[in-house]
Amino acid sequence: MNKPVVLPWARPLWQRLVMQHQQSKLPHAILLSGHTGIGKSEFAHAFAHLLLCHRPVNQQPCGQCRSCELVSSGTHPDQVYLHPEEQGKPIKVDQVRELMSFLHSTAQQGGYRVVVMEPAESMNINAANALLKSLEEPGDNTLLLLVSHLPGQLMPTIRSRCQQVTFPFPDHAIATAWLAEELSLSHDRAEQLLSISQGAPLKAKDLFQRDLITLRASFMKSLGDLLKARITAVAVAEKLYKEDLLQLLEWIHSLLVDIVRLQADDQALSISNKDMQKMLSAVSNRANAMQVFNLLDHVQSERVSLLQRHNPNRQLLLETLLLGWVKLVR
Ligand SMILES: [Zn+2]
Numbered sequence: 441m442n443k444p445v446v447l448p449w450a451r452p453l454w455q456r457l458v459m460q461h462q463q464s465k466l467p468h469a470i471l472l473s474g475h476t477g478i479g480k481s482e483f484a485h486a487f488a489h490l491l492l493c494h495r496p497v498n499q500q501p502c503g504q505c506r507s508c509e510l511v512s513s514g515t516h517p518d519q520v521y522l523h524p525e526e527q528g529k530p531i532k533v534d535q536v537r538e539l540m541s542f543l544h545s546t547a548q549q550g551g552y553r554v555v556v557m558e559p560a561e562s563m564n565i566n567a568a569n570a571l572l573k574s575l576e577e578p579g580d581n582t583l584l585l586l587v588s589h590l591p592g593q594l595m596p597t598i599r600s601r602c603q604q605v606t607f608p609f610p611d612h613a614i615a616t617a618w619l620a621e622e623l624s625l626s627h628d629r630a631e632q633l634l635s636i637s638q639g640a641p642l643k644a645k646d647l648f649q650r651d652l653i654t655l656r657a658s659f660m661k662s663l664g665d666l667l668k669a670r671i672t673a674v675a676v677a678e679k680l681y682k683e684d685l686l687q688l689l690e691w692i693h694s695l696l697v698d699i700v701r702l703q704a705d706d707q708a709l710s711i712s713n714k715d716m717q718k719m720l721s722a723v724s725n726r727a728n729a730m731q732v733f734n735l736l737d738h739v740q741s742e743r744v745s746l747l748q749r750h751n752p753n754r755q756l757l758l759e760t761l762l763l764g765w766v767k768l769v770r
Contacts, residue, residue: 444486444501447479447641448618449610457487457605458499467603469575469584471560473591474607477643481558483607484585485521488554491583492516507549517548522557531557533566540574543582551581558587561594561747568595575601590747615641623648638694638712655683659691664719666766673766677759685754689743692761696736699724699768703732727768735764 446454460466472480486501489511493501501508510516520542524531539555547553557563563571575598578584586602588594610618612634619641620630630644636656637644647653659680665671680688698711702724713720742757 444489448614449608450483468578469602471586471602471604472607473588476589477640479642480587480607484556484587488556491552491554518553520555524562530564531562531567533570536567536570543574543578553582555584560586560588561590619644635712667769673759673762676762677755681755681758686746689739693739699732703729723768
């Protein structure tokens with residue numbers, strides 16, 4: 441039977457919450473926030489599992505009781521996983537209303553009732569308003585775990601009704617060791633993968649498993665070719681706009697942050713995209729700092745807009761950003 445694994449960097453937080461639980465001091469709602477790709481979701485599901493287990497062993501679910509069986513088969517009646525029905529769409533008010541009837545019923549296995557909602561910021565305004573009511577009177581032995589990497593986009597009234605917990609960003613050495621073991625990679629390879637994933641180990645794992653390394657390589661090559669005017673922004677946008685756009689934006693963002701770092705200190709041991717150092721140095725030498733910041737803002741606002749499920753013209757969005765990239769050296 442599957443037992444959840446608590447990621448090494450999350451163990452202190454795990455112990456803290458387990459302690460709160462043992463002292464019957466768990467709040468009704470926790471807002472678990474932190475960077476993407478560092479294990480918030482896994483943590484929330486594991487903790488939900490622990491609360492539902494009838495006979496935890498060493499602060500872990502036993503993996504053998506009736507409740508653990510139901511969790512493993514995804515059919516536990518006292519557990520709700522609330523997420524957008526389609527990826528990229530909001531969590532709707534009807535989904536939250538269903539949740540409320542769940543919260544007003546009695547726990548069927550006689551223990552906790554747990555809700556994991558993610559990404560919590562994807563609730564639309566009606567859904568958020570409906571949720572507010574449940575947060576005021578959720579009933580005993582109930583925990584709502586809201587998982588979010590953009591907690592600032594949640595309504596302040598929702599935030600203030602939750603215990604806010606920041607998920608720890610993993611230490612570099614611990615994350616490298618974990619990644620190397622998880623994917624059977626050499627230490628160097630794991631470190632490189634972690635570096636291009638901004639230190640986020642689950643993002644690195646995902647990058648590896650979805651073979652996004654190939655897409656990244658092709659994207660980086662295109663960005664280099666653009667600077668040398670070997671290809672046009674139109675052509676690159678046409679080639680790539682159907683790919684994972686949020687991922688592409690994240691990569692441009694990360695390059696721009698590296699350029700800012702290089703402009704501040706041209707040694708910049710701290711840059712993320714070490715494999716692109718040559719291109720980054722060339723841009724940082726020629727680009728005007730203000731232009732870099734403007735492009736960074738632009739990328740950031742497009743990312744937020746994509747996350748807020750606006751429906752942009754993807755090709756145009758990418759083309760505009762690529763033109764901004766080219767302008768950095770013109
Ligand atoms: Zn159990």
